[in-house]
Amino acid sequence: MKRYGLSLLPLGLGVALAALWQAGLWANPILYLRADLGTLLLLLGLLGSMSWGLGLALWALADRRREQALTRSRQEQADSHRRFIRRLDHELKNPLTAIRVGLANLADRGDGPTLTSVRAQVDRLARLSTDLRKLADLEAQPVEREPVDPGELLTQLLELVQERPEATIRHLRLSLPRAPWPLPPVAGDRDLLFLALHNLVDNALKFSRPDDTIEIRAFEDGSSVVIEVADTGPGIDGDELPHLGEELYRGSRASSVEGSGLGLALVQAIVARHQGTVAIRSRLGQGTVVALRLPVIR
Amino acid sequence: MMARGQGMDDHKRHQRVLLVDDEEAITALLAPFLERAGFAVAVATDGEAALRRVDDFNPDLIVLDVLMPRLNGREALRRLRRAENWTPVILLTRVGSPAERAMALEEGADDYLNKPFEPYELIARIRAVLRRAQRGGQPLAGARRLRSGTLELDRQARRATLTGRELPLTAKAFSVLEYLMLHPDEVLGRERLLDAVWGWDYPAATRAVDTRIAELRRTLNDDAESPRFIETVIGQGYRFIAPVEVGR
Numbered sequence: 001m002k003r004y005g006l007s008l009l010p011l012g013l014g015v016a017l018a019a020l021w022q023a024g025l026w027a028n029p030i031l032y033l034r035a036d037l038g039t040l041l042l043l044l045g046l047l048g049s050m051s052w053g054l055g056l057a058l059w060a061l062a063d064r065r066r067e068q069a070l071t072r073s074r075q076e077q078a079d080s081h082r083r084f085i086r087r088l089d090h091e092l093k094n095p096l097t098a099i100r101v102g103l104a105n106l107a108d109r110g111d112g113p114t115l116t117s118v119r120a121q122v123d124r125l126a127r128l129s130t131d132l133r134k135l136a137d138l139e140a141q142p143v144e145r146e147p148v149d150p151g152e153l154l155t156q157l158l159e160l161v162q163e164r165p166e167a168t169i170r171h172l173r174l175s176l177p178r179a180p181w182p183l184p185p186v187a188g189d190r191d192l193l194f195l196a197l198h199n200l201v202d203n204a205l206k207f208s209r210p211d212d213t214i215e216i217r218a219f220e221d222g223s224s225v226v227i228e229v230a231d232t233g234p235g236i237d238g239d240e241l242p243h244l245g246e247e248l249y250r251g252s253r254a255s256s257v258e259g260s261g262l263g264l265a266l267v268q269a270i271v272a273r274h275q276g277t278v279a280i281r282s283r284l285g286q287g288t289v290v291a292l293r294l295p296v297i298r
Numbered sequence: 299m300m301a302r303g304q305g306m307d308d309h310k311r312h313q314r315v316l317l318v319d320d321e322e323a324i325t326a327l328l329a330p331f332l333e334r335a336g337f338a339v340a341v342a343t344d345g346e347a348a349l350r351r352v353d354d355f356n357p358d359l360i361v362l363d364v365l366m367p368r369l370n371g372r373e374a375l376r377r378l379r380r381a382e383n384w385t386p387v388i389l390l391t392r393v394g395s396p397a398e399r400a401m402a403l404e405e406g407a408d409d410y411l412n413k414p415f416e417p418y419e420l421i422a423r424i425r426a427v428l429r430r431a432q433r434g435g436q437p438l439a440g441a442r443r444l445r446s447g448t449l450e451l452d453r454q455a456r457r458a459t460l461t462g463r464e465l466p467l468t469a470k471a472f473s474v475l476e477y478l479m480l481h482p483d484e485v486l487g488r489e490r491l492l493d494a495v496w497g498w499d500y501p502a503a504t505r506a507v508d509t510r511i512a513e514l515r516r517t518l519n520d521d522a523e524s525p526r527f528i529e530t531v532i533g534q535g536y537r538f539i540a541p542v543e544v545g546r
Contacts, residue, residue, distance in 0.1 A: 096414035098323040104417040191506040198502045
């Protein structure tokens with residue numbers, strides 16, 4: 001709105017000056033300006049271009065301001081969310097500690113099965129609150145930036161998951177480029193990246209069925225390394241896709257599968273700390289592919 | 299059932315634990331729990347009260363909560379150490395960033411435990427710290443340098459040397475070695491090491507610990523089959539088996 005107001009400024013100035021001279025304070029001579037049509041058109045064109053350019057510059061400036069305000073408010077939102085999670089975690093710790101000690105005190109008095117199941121639930125609560133806080137911490141802490149070889153990382157990951165019983169009844173494959181050159185290193189915290197990739201493969205194993213195929217593949221794309229974990233599992237509903245990275249979000253099909261609802265949120269937090277991106281594509285009945293894009297060390 | 303210790307040792311007194319926490323729900327439940335485990339327990343509800351109780355109760359060990367009104371645990375610990383009092387202290391922390399934990403150890407805590415802890419874990423830690431303290435010598439926790447045979451660790455400079463030669467260790471491997479040496483002869487689970495050094499303990503990441511241990515063994519030239527320093531305890535974790543003392 002202010003922008004349009006400003007455009008009236010020259011007009012206002014003109015009116016004011018006209019009023020001054022019309023009032024007769026000074027002589028108000030009549031000027032005859034003569035110009036040929038060519039010059040006049042040239043001047044008009046120049047004037048037009050100048051005002052157009054000025055308009056565009058003002059517009060861009062306002063755009064940038066708006067974007068900055070948006071980023072700031074998003075940042076503030078994220079910060080306040082983090083603070084909330086820390087406070088929640090903090091407030092839960094003392095009661096959870098007291099409950100655990102209380103349960104240990106009860107342990108001598110019998111009813112083992114009940115105690116065991118209550119203890120399991122307390123553990124679950126404690127784990128949840130700790131995991132939420134760690135996630136919030138991760139978004140704020142600096143991460144290590146050492147060269148990490150993605151090929152070696154994925155090979156080690158495959159070794160680890162192949163030991164799992166679910167993996168033996170699915171077709172698990174890893175494909176890495178060797179020609180014309182192997183994958184370049186990315187900068188980051190090896191253990192965190194391992195954790196992120198492990199979560200993706202873990203999801204693929206959990207949400208697919210026996211005999212499904214899971215492919216882990218990586219390739220270089222411009223100045224990034226792209227790592228994809230793809231499965232021929234049941235797929236995810238399009239409506240649910242945007243919510244997958246949210247904390248504690250569990251897809252409608254996930255309720256039968258054990259999990260905290262924090263796995264993908266953790267992946268996104270880790271990848272974001274490495275200046276990377278996560279993209280998910282999925283088709284119901286066909287499967288899902290999650291792609292991590294991480295910048296290569298220059 | 300309780301055939302522990304030196305058999306007929308009649309005048310062997312119960313070891314005294316001073317429990318300091320402002321949360322009554324915790325002290326009221328934890329004190330009897332520790333008593334049943336064989337300790338004599340006194341309770342204080344803030345740092346100032348704790349410092350007063352140290353003089354008249356004369357505890358063998360203090361379990362100290364960090365966040366308390368009036369005088370918090372960290373400051374109480376600092377004052378205790380400034381007064382040259384080396385009673386072993388286990389800090390109960392709530393905000394567990396790795397930097398914060400490292401600080402806890404540097405300020406002279408003998409160990410720390412994150413809330414909400416498993417009460418049996420607390421007992422195991424208390425016993426481990428008391429065992430270390432009984433062996434005598436200056437406590438390791440506040441020491442700037444640690445030494446085990448020809449292996450020396452400068453905790454401030456973050457450097458390790460073996461027979462005078464500097465070891466090329468990554469920052470993580472150094473921290474793992476430091477934590478192992480601060481808890482000699484104690485079996486340390488992978489998850490505990492992850493929690494202490496990495497700051498998170500997702501089970502999927504326990505391999506990260508094995509990787510660093512392998513790095514340490516390589517640089518220390520330590521054979522996993524017949525180790526001089528780091529022993530693998532199958533199904534449980536790792537243990538630093540060589541004696542550790544405060545270095546000059």
